[in-house]
Amino acid sequence: MNTIAHTASYLANHDNFIIIPHRSPDGDCLGSSSALLLALRSLGKNARIALPTPATQRLSFIWDESYEWGDFEPEVAVAVDVADTYMMLGLYDEIFAKAKSTVCIDHHATNPAFADVNCIDATAAAAGEIVSEVIEAMGVTLTRDIAERLYVAIADDTGGFQYSNTTDRTHRIASKLFKSGIDSAGIMKALFATHTKAELELLKFVTARMEYHFGGKVCLSWVDSEALSASGAEMPNADAWIGLTRSGEGVEVGLMFKLISDEEIRVSLRSNNYVDVSAVAKKFGGGGHVRAAGVTFSESFESAKAKLLAEPEKLV
Numbered sequence: 639m640n641t642i643a644h645t646a647s648y649l650a651n652h653d654n655f656i657i658i659p660h661r662s663p664d665g666d667c668l669g670s671s672s673a674l675l676l677a678l679r680s681l682g683k684n685a686r687i688a689l690p691t692p693a694t695q696r697l698s699f700i701w702d703e704s705y706e707w708g709d710f711e712p713e714v715a716v717a718v719d720v721a722d723t724y725m726m727l728g729l730y731d732e733i734f735a736k737a738k739s740t741v742c743i744d745h746h747a748t749n750p751a752f753a754d755v756n757c758i759d760a761t762a763a764a765a766g767e768i769v770s771e772v773i774e775a776m777g778v779t780l781t782r783d784i785a786e787r788l789y790v791a792i793a794d795d796t797g798g799f800q801y802s803n804t805t806d807r808t809h810r811i812a813s814k815l816f817k818s819g820i821d822s823a824g825i826m827k828a829l830f831a832t833h834t835k836a837e838l839e840l841l842k843f844v845t846a847r848m849e850y851h852f853g854g855k856v857c858l859s860w861v862d863s864e865a866l867s868a869s870g871a872e873m874p875n876a877d878a879w880i881g882l883t884r885s886g887e888g889v890e891v892g893l894m895f896k897l898i899s900d901e902e903i904r905v906s907l908r909s910n911n912y913v914d915v916s917a918v919a920k921k922f923g924g925g926g927h928v929r930a931a932g933v934t935f936s937e938s939f940e941s942a943k944a945k946l947l948a949e950p951e952k953l954v
Contacts, residue, residue: 665794766791
């Protein structure tokens with residue numbers, strides 16, 4: 639594994655970058671990617687971002703069309719917050735695998751280190767923590783725009799500094815970001831206290847469908863085309879309510895099933911105290927963190943549900 643210093647030096651010694659986040663980019667992924675882009679540009683380098691799937695409205699305040707991939711030949715492809723190559727969808731074959739050299743900056747313990755330079759630290763609460771340290775090591779001045787994107791990254795993956803992955807390192811980095819004049823209150827409101835009407839309508843389905851298993855230690859819900867059509871929401875809006883599945887009193891594991899099609903089920907797994915959901919996800923080809931992971935099934939909802947429920951039963 640490569641160090642912060644080595645990664646910073648490697649980036650500083652190259653000029654043309656394409657940054658690739660994971661599909662359905664969350665705040666950590668998009669915030670880290672855009673912060674790195676701005677940092678590289680501040681050093682006079684060409685940098686663009688290629689998104690596997692579009693940024694959501696929730697994160698539009700940190701996104702700009704000028705970040706998008708344009709007509710230039712990238713020398714280095716940088717995967718940010720990407721746990722495995724499949725998370726880049728077609729951009730892996732189209733861009734990443736064809737690049738002259740590759741870099742991966744990530745904090746998922748399940749990451750197989752798929753790049754030439756791998757800066758992976760599973761102790762980091764967010765990829766934003768690692769990116770902030772890489773940016774500092776490159777000698778980049780921390781502007782407000784860069785700091786706000788790093789703050790979005792760290793705040794989103796720590797649940798507003800509420801999750802157990804929050805550490806003293808997290809707060810030390812956040813303190814540095816504050817000194818750049820960020821609008822912390824505005825960022826927190828945008829991330830955690832603002833919902834579209836469609837998301838709120840979708841919430842009715844999420845709560846109505848909640849099922850409790852194993853004496854209330856496991857809670858699950860699901861979103862399908864019926865719920866999306868009735869609420870006016872899109873599938874990414876379901877991510878706003880993933881945390882609800884583990885928020886009930888006595889719940890240890892929360893499962894949110896997103897029924898993309900009849901034979902594609904994406905599941906977000908969350909836990910509170912002691913179940914390692916990354917280990918559960920890994921059994922089915924997924925991955926993630928101890929308290930937050932994901933997996934995709936190519937089968938029916940009932941089949942995927944039965945398989946996943948068989949795992950927490952052994953753990954809770």
